[in-house]
Amino acid sequence: MSGPLTGRKVAFLMSNSGVEQPELTEPRDAVTEAGATVTLLAPEKSTIQAFTNDVEKADTFPADEAVKNADPSAFDLLVLPGGTTNPDQLRLDTDAVDFVRRFVAAGKPVAAICHGPWTLVEAGVLQGKTLTSWPSLRTDIKNAGGEWRDEEVFACPARGWTLITSRNPDDLPAFGKQIVETLSS
Secondary structure, three states: OOOOOOOOEEEEEOOOOOEEHHHHHHHHHHHHHOOOEEEEEEOOOOEEEEEEOOOEEEEEEEOOEEHHHOOHHHOOEEEEOOOOHHHHHHOOOHHHHHHHHHHHHOOOOEEEEOOOHHHHHHHOOOOOOEEOOOHHHHHHHHHOOOEEOOOOEEEEOHHHOOEEEEOOHHHHHHHHHHHHHHHHO
């Protein structure tokens, strides 16, 4: 499909055992409908289990590549979906945290929704950034040097890379739209 993101490559990073399905599928659909190619990264190149509300099993998705083998230079944008299980597991995976650090060091945009910023906190990349998230992350974000806001979507271009964040699944339409706008410009 062609569109404003034709030729762009977007990586989605999630754990193998617990991503919130709408926070994966809705942004994925937004970027693919705009013409981007999506790669699903996970700690293991195996099945990714999605959930609804962190408890009810939903669909499974095949991971395209193990994150330890992924090269940030191959992608134009990184998406960190939420749910509580997904980022909680990712922040304990040294390969995932290292990938996020290298992605940010390359100055590439990152998008995170709901609890997704937990991985950014662990990567130590939020100093001087303004973002939103699920409200319970507010203190973690402040302790990591970021400024927290309660907004539907917020794009922060400060400190050499753009960070796009949203609070929860209700914000997914605005989140997807902001990702496409950022990557199109």
